[in-house]
Amino acid sequence: xxxxxxxxxxxxxxxxxxxxxxxxxxxxxxxxxxxxxxxxxxxxxxxxxxxxxxxxxxxxxxxxxxxxxxxxxxxxxxxxxxxxxxxxxxxxxxxxxxxxxxxxxxxxxxxxxxxxxxxxxxxxxxxxxxxxxxxxxxxxxxxxxxxxxxxxxxxxxxxxxxxxxxxxxxxxxxxxxxxxxxxxxxxx
Numbered sequence: 615x616x617x618x619x620x621x622x623x624x625x626x627x628x629x630x631x632x633x634x635x636x637x638x639x640x641x642x643x644x645x646x647x648x649x650x651x652x653x654x655x656x657x658x659x660x661x662x663x664x665x666x667x668x669x670x671x672x673x674x675x676x677x678x679x680x681x682x683x684x685x686x687x688x689x690x691x692x693x694x695x696x697x698x699x700x701x702x703x704x705x706x707x708x709x710x711x712x713x714x715x716x717x718x719x720x721x722x723x724x725x726x727x728x729x730x731x732x733x734x735x736x737x738x739x740x741x742x743x744x745x746x747x748x749x750x751x752x753x754x755x756x757x758x759x760x761x762x763x764x765x766x767x768x769x770x771x772x773x774x775x776x777x778x779x780x781x782x783x784x785x786x787x788x789x790x791x792x793x794x795x796x797x798x799x800x801x802x
Contacts, residue, residue, distance in 0.1 A: 621647040621753070623715040625771070625784040626654060627763040636691045641784045642746050643700065643767050644753075645714045652748040655689035655698055655720075657772060658780040661743055668697065668741065669731055672724065676731045685777065689742030698742045699726050700772060705736035717769045738773035763788055 626642045642654040666682025669675065676682040689698055699721045703713070709723035719736075729735040748756070756762055765787045775783045782792040 621652065621764060623718065623767050624764050625657075625767050625787070626753075627765070627781065627784050627788070629761055629763060632761050637746070639781060641781045642690070643714065643718070643772060644764075645700075645712070645720050645745075647753070649750060651750050652753045654746045655700060655742045656687060656746060657740075658777050659688040660685045660777055661688040663743070665741055668743070669727060672727065674724075674727055674731045677733055681730060684741070687740060687742040687777070689744045690746030692745050692747045694744035696722070696744065697727075698722055698745060699730075699739055700742070701726065701736035701739035702769065702773065703736070705729065705734065715767065715769075718767065718772060738769070740773065763790075 621644050624644050626644055628637045628640045630639070632638045637656070639658075640656050641658050642656045644652055644654040646653040663686040664682065665684040665686055666676045666679075668686055669682070688694070700714075701719055701721060702717065703719045706726075706729055708721040708726045708729075711719050711721040711723075711726075713719050726735060726739075727741075730739060753762075757764065763785070765784065768787065771780055771783045771787075785792045
């Protein structure tokens with residue numbers, strides 16, 4: 615699935631004081647990492663859109679009002695018009711799906727949104743607009759500069775923890791009290 619030195623299926627946790635406003639206070643799921651670079655989705659940045667609004671713009675009508683009221687995340691600053699669905703690997707097969715792990719998949723095709731609108735999608739799903747990208751060796755450099763903490767991702771934080779609590783929950787996976795990082799500058 616992933617090479618041994620890949621950081622895919624890990625959370626990237628921005629340390630307090632990170633200079634980049636796109637990522638300060640953010641936690642991202644790293645979906646792909648290789649020699650050419652990395653791609654991930656921020657998990658704790660609500661966008662200005664609800665899922666029903668995004669679906670309506672695509673000509674899809676959500677039957678479930680709770681689904682229509684679900685927040686859409688701002689996955690990152692790259693291609694903010696492009697949609698991504700992180701989901702559990704159940705509910706069907708989709709046209710364009712990539713396995714981040716055996717418990718988290720990423721789909722970029724419209725068919726998953728149509729199935730979700732009909733109540734036939736995966737049990738767990740979240741939708742993001744845009745993504746976070748790093749060029750070759752860029753992420754490795756940022757990790758050496760201690761602007762990110764990294765820990766293995768867990769589906770419960772992706773799908774079950776409230777958006778506002780994901781940074782704290784991911785930080786606790788490392789064994790660090792989030793309050794202890796409050797004055798950390800971002801450089802060792």
